[in-house]
Amino acid sequence: MHITDSIEGFFQLMGGDFTNAGSASGELKSTLTKLGVSQDVIRRAAIAAFEAEMNVIIHAVAGTMHYSIGSEELKITLTDMGPGIEDIELAMREGYSTAPDWVREMGWGAGMGLPNIKRNSDNLKIDSVVGEGTTLEIIISIRIIAIRKD
Ligand SMILES: Nc1ncnc2c1ncn2[C@@H]1O[C@H](COP(=O)(O)OP(=O)(O)OP(=O)(O)O)[C@@H](O)[C@H]1O
Numbered sequence: 001m002h003i004t005d006s007i008e009g010f011f012q013l014m015g016g017d018f019t020n021a022g023s024a025s026g027e028l029k030s031t032l033t034k035l036g037v038s039q040d041v042i043r044r045a046a047i048a049a050f051e052a053e054m055n056v057i058i059h060a061v062a063g064t065m066h067y068s069i070g071s072e073e074l075k076i077t078l079t080d081m082g083p084g085i086e087d088i089e090l091a092m093r094e095g096y097s098t099a100p101d102w103v104r105e106m107g108w109g110a111g112m113g114l115p116n117i118k119r120n121s122d123n124l125k126i127d128s129v130v131g132e133g134t135t136l137e138i139i140i141s142i143r144i145i146a147i148r149k150d
């Protein structure tokens with residue numbers, strides 16, 4: 001057993017695919033639960049990953065989610081092809097949303113996703129190019145004694 005090994009997962013996300021919404025973040029949550037990671041880390045990771053997954057489904061055309069669980073930290077990376085974010089500072093504000101009415105009718109578009117991701121992560125990096133897409137890197141610190149890979 002090597003304590004430096006990490007456990008990884010990779011998912012494809014499709015814009016508008018509300019049927020499968022939450023399956024990527026749900027799988028991450030169950031993996032963390034199986035590993036015996038603390039409840040606090042599981043809760044924060046589940047919230048951050050779910051909001052980020054929803055943002056790809058709501059705002060982008062297509063994307064991917066990748067996670068890597070190491071002994072020190074959990075890293076969740078989401079990359080999408082989509083409209084990108086013109087003003088990241090503005091997008092980070094609570095209540096700011098460009099979600100269309102049909103999305104709001106489903107209960108989304110409160111403009112709380114990004115602030116929620118920020119609150120529940122130890123480090124959040126957003127890179128975006130307008131007209132091309134967005135990348136989010138979410139870091140959550142964890143402390144696992146050892147990861148078994150058997
Ligand atoms: N992956 C993305 N691609 C393009 N724009 C995005 C993306 N993620 C967020 N945004 C932009 O940032 C805004 C704020 O995002 P945030 O997640 O905070 O709110 P929301 O998705 O509109 O509503 P909520 O998350 O509460 O359902 C969005 O309305 C959108 O304009």
Ligand SMILES: [Mg+2]
Nearest residue numbers: 054055113114
């Ligand atoms: Mg959102």
